[in-house]
Amino acid sequence: MKLPDRVNIVEVGPRDGLQNEREIIPTGVKLEFIRKLATAGLLNIEATSFVSPRAVPQLADAVDLVQQLPVVSGVTYSALVPNKKGLERALEAGIRRIAVFTAASDTFTRKNINMSIAESLAAFAPVVADARKAGIGVRGYVSTSFVCPFEGDISREQVLDVTRRLLDIGVGEVAISDTIGAASPRDVFDTVGHVLARVPREQIALHFHDTYATALANVLAGLQLGITTFDASAGGLGGCPYAPGASGNLATEDLVYMLERMRIDTGVNLSRLVEASTVIATHLGRRLPGRQSQR
Amino acid sequence: MKLPDRVNIVEVGPRDGLQNEREIIPTGVKLEFIRKLATAGLLNIEATSFVSPRAVPQLADAVDLVQQLPVVSGVTYSALVPNKKGLERALEAGIRRIAVFTAASDTFTRKNINMSIAESLAAFAPVVADARKAGIGVRGYVSTSFVCPFEGDISREQVLDVTRRLLDIGVGEVAISDTIGAASPRDVFDTVGHVLARVPREQIALHFHDTYATALANVLAGLQLGITTFDASAGGLGGCPYAPGASGNLATEDLVYMLERMRIDTGVNLSRLVEASTVIATHLGRRLPGRQSQR
Numbered sequence: 205m206k207l208p209d210r211v212n213i214v215e216v217g218p219r220d221g222l223q224n225e226r227e228i229i230p231t232g233v234k235l236e237f238i239r240k241l242a243t244a245g246l247l248n249i250e251a252t253s254f255v256s257p258r259a260v261p262q263l264a265d266a267v268d269l270v271q272q273l274p275v276v277s278g279v280t281y282s283a284l285v286p287n288k289k290g291l292e293r294a295l296e297a298g299i300r301r302i303a304v305f306t307a308a309s310d311t312f313t314r315k316n317i318n319m320s321i322a323e324s325l326a327a328f329a330p331v332v333a334d335a336r337k338a339g340i341g342v343r344g345y346v347s348t349s350f351v352c353p354f355e356g357d358i359s360r361e362q363v364l365d366v367t368r369r370l371l372d373i374g375v376g377e378v379a380i381s382d383t384i385g386a387a388s389p390r391d392v393f394d395t396v397g398h399v400l401a402r403v404p405r406e407q408i409a410l411h412f413h414d415t416y417a418t419a420l421a422n423v424l425a426g427l428q429l430g431i432t433t434f435d436a437s438a439g440g441l442g443g444c445p446y447a448p449g450a451s452g453n454l455a456t457e458d459l460v461y462m463l464e465r466m467r468i469d470t471g472v473n474l475s476r477l478v479e480a481s482t483v484i485a486t487h488l489g490r491r492l493p494g495r496q497s498q499r
Numbered sequence: 500m501k502l503p504d505r506v507n508i509v510e511v512g513p514r515d516g517l518q519n520e521r522e523i524i525p526t527g528v529k530l531e532f533i534r535k536l537a538t539a540g541l542l543n544i545e546a547t548s549f550v551s552p553r554a555v556p557q558l559a560d561a562v563d564l565v566q567q568l569p570v571v572s573g574v575t576y577s578a579l580v581p582n583k584k585g586l587e588r589a590l591e592a593g594i595r596r597i598a599v600f601t602a603a604s605d606t607f608t609r610k611n612i613n614m615s616i617a618e619s620l621a622a623f624a625p626v627v628a629d630a631r632k633a634g635i636g637v638r639g640y641v642s643t644s645f646v647c648p649f650e651g652d653i654s655r656e657q658v659l660d661v662t663r664r665l666l667d668i669g670v671g672e673v674a675i676s677d678t679i680g681a682a683s684p685r686d687v688f689d690t691v692g693h694v695l696a697r698v699p700r701e702q703i704a705l706h707f708h709d710t711y712a713t714a715l716a717n718v719l720a721g722l723q724l725g726i727t728t729f730d731a732s733a734g735g736l737g738g739c740p741y742a743p744g745a746s747g748n749l750a751t752e753d754l755v756y757m758l759e760r761m762r763i764d765t766g767v768n769l770s771r772l773v774e775a776s777t778v779i780a781t782h783l784g785r786r787l788p789g790r791q792s793q794r
Contacts, residue, residue: 207685386760387760388757388760388761389719389757389761390502390760390761390762391760393500414712415790416753416756416757416760416790416791417709417712417714417715417750417753417756417757417790418715418753418756418757418760419712420712420713420715420716421715421716421718421719421757423716424684424716424719424720425719455712458711458712458713461711461712461713462683462684462711462712462713462716465681465682465683465685465686465711465713466683466684466685467685494712495710495711495712496711
């Protein structure tokens with residue numbers, strides 16, 4: 205069995221991890237968290253989102269935060285951007301990489317961003333074009349790529365179709381995302397294998413949630429398909445704060461532990477990463493679900 | 500990729516799961532737990548242990564419990580047995596399947612049962628012989644098959660050697676066990692793959708702990724090697740009770756969820772299984788780490 209020698213981790217804790225926390229975390233605490241993530245060796249950090257502050261109050265400090273992001277050699281910060289206005293704010297603040305988001309389920313896309321998939325792609329096309337004109341890299345999330353909470357199982361043809369359409373409008377990397385953490389390795393082999401028959405693997409990242417404890421099994425399936433970019437959230441931030449121990453996002457610590465134990469290089473220093481997560485755990489006054497934080 | 504159509508789960512919750520609980524659980528509660536496990540479709544249940552009541556006070560009711568085990572069609576109960584005396588008590592109580600335990604690390608075996616591996620095998624040989632004379636099936640655990648907390652990484656040659664010696668004395672099934680949950684899928688491919696080159700896969704079971712969240716990834720590796728018997732503990736019982744959310748044993752619910760989602764038949768009804776775990780969770784007054792119990 206051929207496995208990659210090296211994996212790129214996209215750290216989504218500061219954005220995807222924190223966005224559901226009710227208690228607003230001061231910008232200074234977030235910056236300390238991000239600084240420690242960067243010095244732990246995480247080279248791709250999704251730092252914040254330029255969505256409406258009303259929709260996500262936790263990330264209302266996006267401009268302020270981006271302006272103060274620590275410069276660390278080799279580290280690229282990205283931000284989620286919902287539209288042209290968000291892109292303008294992101295560029296002004298100094299962001300050099302953005303992410304846009306749609307889904308493989310029309311129902312989910314409507315409930316999440318009040319557009320059909322087609323409408324979301326049409327809306328993003330000029331944003332992506334402008335970003336590319338500005339020399340900015342663009343990633344696209346395809347939420348609910350395996351199971352939708354409203355529609356159930358999602359067909360692999362649908363995931364391929366949305367992935368291709370994102371690439372067609374100029375997105376450079378598509379993160380195929382198991383938003384509710386329901387996928388099994390068979391789903392990964394089926395759906396991602398289908399996509400990889402038509403799309404270069406360098407353009408595909410995988411984003412797993414650990415709701416049913418399958419995240420690392422799904423990563424293994426992804427590795428076996430030749431995928432080398434995986435998302436994770438420091439400490440497993442992003443789980444429902446009302447279910448102690450229940451995980452949302454795959455914890456970066458858990459991903460790093462498994463990969464390094466498999467002799468797959470991540471470039472991440474695990475104990476420094478735990479120090480980063482501890483900044484947030486201490487501020488929130490609770491343990492995070494990632495296993496290294498439980499010890 | 501060829502995966503098995505069906506998997507046998509060995510439910511170890513009543514023994515391996517409960518043995519570390521400090522609060523003594525009444526025999527009636529254990530019997531209700533076991534009855535619900537059996538009716539959920541778990542056909543192999545390790546019900547208790549005939550070790551010294553001083554060593555494991557929680558299982559001091561072994562004789563009483565075994566005598567009252569519910570008769571459910573197709574269900575076999577087993578018990579851990581440390582020596583001839585334990586075997587006699589187990590047989591008298593009515594047990595029809597036993598398990599013996601050694602390890603792949605001499606240091607661990609000495610600290611755990613005060614014998615070297617060779618001594619433990621010599622001690623078990625007459626127990627296994629007597630059990631077979633009585634028409635009783637025997638399983639053998641090889642603890643610390645990947646990593647030992649005292650010796651570190653364990654060589655695959657050592658695991659193969661102990662496995663073969665157990666089979667040589669008449670053990671029918673060997674459970675290769677990741678006692679501290681440190682293994683990655685690469686360890687499973689390496690070590691278990693090495694064993695399977697010399698031992699029929701029908702004689703090998705895998706026993707994973709979820710300490711670092713890798714248990715289901717390790718199960719996937721085992722499935723890919725053709726293994727069809729996996730241990731698990733209802734609710735993830737067996738984790739350290741002082742680390743909320745931290746898992747010890749792989750939760751049976753998590754294993755069943757992944758396998759059924761992969762269209763691998765387990766014969767287990769997940770909602771009934773959750774009812775079984777709830778008996779213990781309610782008695783202990785805390786959530787168990789298995790994900791289905793978190794919801």
